[in-house]
Amino acid sequence: MTVDVAIVGAGAAGLGAAGRLAEAGRSVVVLEARDRVGGRAHVVQTAEGWPIDKGCHWLHSASKNPFVALAERRGFAVDRCEQLWARDWTRKVLGEAAYELEATWEELFEAAEAAERSGRDASLSALLPDGARFKPHVAAAIGWIWGGALDAVSATDHVRSLETMENWRLPAGYGSFVADLATDLPVELGRAVERLERLPSGVRLSGAWGSLEAAAAIVAVPLSILQQGRIAFAPGLPAAQAAALEGLRLGSDNKIYFRFPTEPGRDPFGGERDFQTNSRYDSERAAHIHVAPFGRALVEVYVGGPLSRELEAAGSGAMVAYGREALAECFGSRVGPDLEPVLTTGWDADPFSLGAYSHALPGRADDRRTLAARFDERLALAGEHTNDVFPACAHGAWLSGRRAAEQLLESVPAA
Numbered sequence: 099m100t101v102d103v104a105i106v107g108a109g110a111a112g113l114g115a116a117g118r119l120a121e122a123g124r125s126v127v128v129l130e131a132r133d134r135v136g137g138r139a140h141v142v143q144t145a146e147g148w149p150i151d152k153g154c155h156w157l158h159s160a161s162k163n164p165f166v167a168l169a170e171r172r173g174f175a176v177d178r179c180e181q182l183w184a185r186d187w188t189r190k191v192l193g194e195a196a197y198e199l200e201a202t203w204e205e206l207f208e209a210a211e212a213a214e215r216s217g218r219d220a221s222l223s224a225l226l227p228d229g230a231r232f233k234p235h236v237a238a239a240i241g242w243i244w245g246g247a248l249d250a251v252s253a254t255d256h257v258r259s260l261e262t263m264e265n266w267r268l269p270a271g272y273g274s275f276v277a278d279l280a281t282d283l284p285v286e287l288g289r290a291v292e293r294l295e296r297l298p299s300g301v302r303l304s305g306a307w308g309s310l311e312a313a314a315a316i317v318a319v320p321l322s323i324l325q326q327g328r329i330a331f332a333p334g335l336p337a338a339q340a341a342a343l344e345g346l347r348l349g350s351d352n353k354i355y356f357r358f359p360t361e362p363g364r365d366p367f368g369g370e371r372d373f374q375t376n377s378r379y380d381s382e383r384a385a386h387i388h389v390a391p392f393g394r395a396l397v398e399v400y401v402g403g404p405l406s407r408e409l410e411a412a413g414s415g416a417m418v419a420y421g422r423e424a425l426a427e428c429f430g431s432r433v434g435p436d437l438e439p440v441l442t443t444g445w446d447a448d449p450f451s452l453g454a455y456s457h458a459l460p461g462r463a464d465d466r467r468t469l470a471a472r473f474d475e476r477l478a479l480a481g482e483h484t485n486d487v488f489p490a491c492a493h494g495a496w497l498s499g500r501r502a503a504e505q506l507l508e509s510v511p512a513a
Contacts, residue, residue: 109137114499141273241403245349345462348453
């Protein structure tokens with residue numbers, strides 16, 4: 099089989115690349131190792147028919163997010179949610195101290211901007227004094243945002259990421275929308291690419307399933323897959339790109355879902371619906387909690403960074419126990435007895451992702467740009483780890499796929 103461009107990975111990045119190339123009249127094939135499309139965007143249904151996004155589920159920076167218009171064009175309703183994370187709950191719980199916490203975030207961002215302007219990058223931890231009252235909480239939140247520890251996340255990477263503080267939702271599930279992007283695209287499932295050879299006249303991709311040749315290829319797999327050498331490149335990636343891979347890390351983020359009773363007298367949340375909170379504000383081991391999203395009788399406990407990695411390694415039982423503990427810290431013991439575990443995620447152990455989303459190590463923020471740069475007329479890299487404006491986001495991955503497609507259009511002329 100010979101095509102113009104072979105794309106490795108049917109997540110948002112790979113589907114973005116395939117869509118752009120198809121628009122330009124190039125023949126493509128998307129090779130996906132999983133038995134489904136979507137990558138780290140994956141929706142499952144509860145017994146009630148409610149969609150649960152195991153991976154990404156927020157349209158971040160919504161006014162700048164191309165997925166908003168794209169989803170609506172494809173028939174998906176967009177909920178223009180006005181909540182700003184747990185701000186309202188935080189102000190209710192902390193009172194005047196909530197404004198001190200907000201000021202801490204502002205100071206951190208200003209310090210990160212100054213570091214970026216000066217060209218002297220640092221970890222986010224280095225920009226906050228050790229005695230800062232809310233530093234433990236900021237560390238927990240950076241785990242939710244980046245999946246990494248506060249001392250391992252680049253301040254420059256953080257400040258370059260475009261964040262408008264607008265976070266909208268897809269009631270049908272983000273994973274459903276991303277999967278819909280594969281409609282009418284030639285995707286082959288169960289095709290794990292293990293070797294990619296650059297030939298004089300193109301590329302050859304191969305695995306246990308066989309091989310195929312193409313004029314060019316786009317590799318749109320998660321960062322850790324590349325770092326672990328799951329795809330052997332022959333010849334190897336250029337030195338600059340190989341080195342850049344080592345400047346990034348795929349963080350850890352996971353979810354714990356419970357179902358709760360809604361009968362009067364048994365509803366642990368007193369009838370309140372669709373609000374967000376944090377389990378505590380004085381510890382790095384805090385969780386972000388979303389109660390009854392869209393009014394559904396579900397509660398999501400979200401953990402990130404070292405805590406997420408620890409809990410996943412300890413197993414689903416430990417994750418459920420932690421989730422109950424986090425909810426009890428917020429709402430008292432009344433939430434415990436009737437909570438029914440629905441699911442826990444395990445992205446670190448997922449063999450096709452090996453983590454959640456990426457962050458740059460201190461001093462290595464420019465590595466995203468190196469990975470995104472054109473370096474070969476037959477090969478390009480895509481994925482959220484190659485986008486320094488919208489990293490760690492599905493729409494950033496999709497945009498990176500379209501960027502990679504543009505890089506190859508010149509060297510792969512239309513038939």
